[in-house]
Amino acid sequence: MEEGKDPNVNPVRTNQSRVLPLRLLRFMLVLVVIGIVLSIVSVRMNKSLGIRNIVTRTLPCFDEPVSLQSLIRPPSNYLHSMNDSELLWRASLVPQIKEYPFKRIPKIAFMFLTRGPLPMSPLWEKFFDGNEGLYSIYVHSLPNYQPNFTTSSVFFGRQIPCQMVEWGRMSMCDAERRLLANALLDISNEWFVLLSEACIPLHNFSIIYRYISRSRYSFMGAIDELGPYGRGRYNPNMLPEVNISQWRKGSQWFETNRDLAIDIIKDTKFYPKFEQFCRPACYVDEHYFPTMLTIQSPNLLANRSLTYVDWSRGGAHPATFGKNDINKNFFKKILEDQTCIYNNQPTSVCFLFARKFAPSALDALLQHSSDFFGF
Ligand SMILES: *[C@@H]1O[C@H](CO)[C@@H](O)[C@H](O)[C@H]1NC(C)=O
Ligand SMILES: *[C@@H]1O[C@H](CO)[C@@H](O)[C@H](O)[C@H]1NC(C)=O
Ligand SMILES: *[C@@H]1O[C@H](CO)[C@@H](O)[C@H](O)[C@H]1NC(C)=O
Ligand SMILES: *[C@@H]1O[C@H](CO)[C@@H](O)[C@H](O)[C@H]1NC(C)=O
Ligand SMILES: *[C@@H]1O[C@H](CO)[C@@H](O)[C@H](O)[C@H]1NC(C)=O
Numbered sequence: 001m002e003e004g005k006d007p008n009v010n011p012v013r014t015n016q017s018r019v020l021p022l023r024l025l026r027f028m029l030v031l032v033v034i035g036i037v038l039s040i041v042s043v044r045m046n047k048s049l050g051i052r053n054i055v056t057r058t059l060p061c062f063d064e065p066v067s068l069q070s071l072i073r074p075p076s077n078y079l080h081s082m083n084d085s086e087l088l089w090r091a092s093l094v095p096q097i098k099e100y101p102f103k104r105i106p107k108i109a110f111m112f113l114t115r116g117p118l119p120m121s122p123l124w125e126k127f128f129d130g131n132e133g134l135y136s137i138y139v140h141s142l143p144n145y146q147p148n149f150t151t152s153s154v155f156f157g158r159q160i161p162c163q164m165v166e167w168g169r170m171s172m173c174d175a176e177r178r179l180l181a182n183a184l185l186d187i188s189n190e191w192f193v194l195l196s197e198a199c200i201p202l203h204n205f206s207i208i209y210r211y212i213s214r215s216r217y218s219f220m221g222a223i224d225e226l227g228p229y230g231r232g233r234y235n236p237n238m239l240p241e242v243n244i245s246q247w248r249k250g251s252q253w254f255e256t257n258r259d260l261a262i263d264i265i266k267d268t269k270f271y272p273k274f275e276q277f278c279r280p281a282c283y284v285d286e287h288y289f290p291t292m293l294t295i296q297s298p299n300l301l302a303n304r305s306l307t308y309v310d311w312s313r314g315g316a317h318p319a320t321f322g323k324n325d326i327n328k329n330f331f332k333k334i335l336e337d338q339t340c341i342y343n344n345q346p347t348s349v350c351f352l353f354a355r356k357f358a359p360s361a362l363d364a365l366l367q368h369s370s371d372f373f374g375f
Contacts, residue, residue, distance in 0.1 A: 005303035009168050010206075018282065020203050026134045027317075034220070036239050039075075045170075052078075068101070068102065069135060072187050074136070074185070075185065076188075076296070077158075078138070078157065078158060078159060078161075078163065078182065078261070079161060079162050082164070084163075084178065087178065087181045088177065088181050088265050088266070090185065091180070091181035091182070091184040091185055091262075091265050092184075092262060093358070094262060095187075096127045096241050101104065104187070105133060105134065105188060106175065106188060106189075106190035106191070107133070107134055107135055107136050107188045107189050107190060107191075108134065108135050108136075108189070108191045108192075108208075108209060108213075109138060109183035109189040109191065109192045109193065110124075110135060110136070110138070110189070110193050110195060111139075111140070111179040111180070111183060111192060111195065112137070112138065112139045112195050112196070112197065113165075113172075113175055113176060113179060113194060113196055114139060114140070114141045114142075114145075114196060114197040115141060115142050115145070115197065116141055116142060116145040116197075117145075117149075117197065118139070118155060119359035119362060120198070120199070120200055120357060120365075121149070121153070121155055121364055122358075122362065123200055123362065123365050123369060124154070124155075125153065125154055125155075125202070126156050126237070126366070126369060126375060127204070127369075127373075128205065131205040131206075131209075132206075134205070135205075136183065136186055136188075136189055137154055137155060138158060138179050138182055138183050139155060139158050139160065140159075140160055140165075140175050140178060141159065141162055141295050142162065142164065143162045143163060143164060147159055148282075159200055160182040161178075162175070162178075162180065162266075162292035163175065163178070168283040168285065169279070169283070169284065170275045170284055172205070172247055172285045172289050173274075173285055173289070174251075176266050176285070176289075177264060180192055180256075180261045180265050181265045183261070184258070184261060184262065184265065186365060189258065190257065190258050191255060191256070191257055191258070192255065192256050192257075192261045193212070193254075193306070193353075194252070194253050194254050194255075195253065195307070195353060196253065196355060198320070198355045198356035198357050199307060199353050199355045199356075199357075200353065200355070200357050201352065201353055201375075202308070202331070202335060202351055202352055202353060202354055203349075203352055203373055203374060203375075204373060204374040205306075205375065207352075207374070209347065209351050211342075211352060212352070214343070215342065215343060216302055216343050217300060217302035217343075218254075218255060218256040218293075218301055219255040219256075219261050219302045219304060219305055219306045220250055220255070220256060220260075220288060220289060220290055220301050220302070220303070220305070221251040221303065221304055221305040222249070222290035222293065222294050222301055222303045223248065223249055223250065224247070224248060224249075225249045225342065230249050231244060232279065233247075233249075233282040234247040234280065234289065235277040235278065235282070237273075237277045238274075238278075240290055241269060241273050242270070242273060242295070246291060246293055246294060246295050248287065248290040248291045248374060249286050249290060249292045250287075250289075250290035250305065251286070251305040251307060251309065252285045253305055253306075253307040253309075253353070253355070254289065255306050256293075257300075259300075260293060262296065263293065263296060263297070264292070267292060268293070270295075271353060272286065272328060274288040276288065284375070302341075302342075303349070306351060306352040307352075307353040307354065307355060308350075308351035308353070309354070309355050309356070317357070320357070320358050320362055321356065321357050322357075322358040322359065322360045322361050323360040323364055325361070326361050326365060328368075328371070331372045331373075332343050334351060334353070334354055335348075335349075336348055338350040338351065
């Protein structure tokens with residue numbers, strides 16, 4: 001009996017079931033041929049390009065799961081290709097869960113704003129020695145300066161991408177914001193200290209770390225100074241963002257905690273007003289951050305700087321100390337003959353850093369550092 005005529009069998013289905021294995025076989029054959037051709041081609045290419053070993057060596061990386069530690073590890077190289085808008089945006093990212101799911105040891109970021117060399121670096125090296133893990137270092141110099149620290153130096157590779165700075169102008173605040181933003185990229189940095197090449201530490205690391213980490217306030221100088229060099233620099237065009245009674249003046253050399261550092265780098269409200277209406281003889285680095293933070297967070301400010309400077313000699317620049325100024329009495333005056341408020345209590349420890357020191361002072365400072373400063 002012919003199959004097609006069987007009333008129980010669907011003729012179309014019968015046809016298909018006969019044809020299918022043939023098609024399948026042909027299809028598989030094509031696949032096998034393509035496979036062989038592809039593998040021959042790829043082996044040849046790998047051999048000719050010499051990438052066979054690289055491919056097998058890099059494979060395990062793809063298998064390794066990403067850990068939190070690898071995502072938050074600070075960069076080993078400070079160089080990056082972000083421009084300022086990109087950098088400030090990246091640095092403004094803030095975790096919304098306040099409790100860290102890992103042991104976070106808070107660090108102090110020491111940010112050096114310099115023209116070129118750091119003549120006091122040997123003293124700082126001595127100061128930092130033995131305190132690894134509790135500090136980070138960032139250096140912003142003029143763009144044409146090439147630092148020449150040896151690989152064993154704590155300053156080696158600590159240079160961030162820099163731009164031109166004109167003293168007393170907004171480009172100075174831009175450099176400070178650039179330092180803060182780079183330092184904010186390391187999630188462990190909790191306090192941020194701005195220093196110059198003429199600054200020295202006045203105490204050993206443990207004293208400075210304890211003083212800063214236990215303070216309820218950030219050390220931003222901010223005073224309401226009457227007269228031409230204070231309120232006299234205020235420009236009413238800054239209204240409504242800043243009025244005359246909110247105008248503040250302070251030393252450029254500050255210390256802030258992480259929250260205030262983020263407030264500084266994320267600001268877009270005050271920046272245009274200061275850029276436009278605080279130009280010499282209004283020195284923007286003495287007014288922008290103190291005024292803005294006084295308006296936004298007055299209760300977080302100590303309103304004084306941690307950096308000693310001597311204006312008593314008069315003139316446009318503070319005194320610079322050289323070899324002949326360095327003696328026990330000089331530092332006794334800075335370290336003991338002072339009173340100020342620390343966490344709402346009077347204290348004689350008012351300054352942790354001092355400026356300005358000439359390179360000629362270095363040898364005497366190094367020689368007597370344990371006597372003067374306890375390190
Ligand atoms: C940074 O680069 C972005 C993208 O190219 C650009 O939109 C932005 O204006 C740049 N910012 C600065 C400050 O150059
Ligand atoms: C680095 O350069 C400065 C001059 O800019 C020089 O005084 C110093 O000795 C150099 N240091 C090293 C380690 O080469
Ligand atoms: C400045 O602004 C503050 C806050 O808005 C206000 O309390 C103060 O009275 C203003 N001062 C002047 C002189 O306008
Ligand atoms: C700093 O000054 C602001 C006003 O400008 C004030 O509210 C604040 O209490 C002062 N800080 C301290 C620690 O006294
Ligand atoms: C730091 O200085 C203080 C006071 O001078 C001293 O008691 C302490 O032992 C010093 N710490 C270190 C680690 O040298």
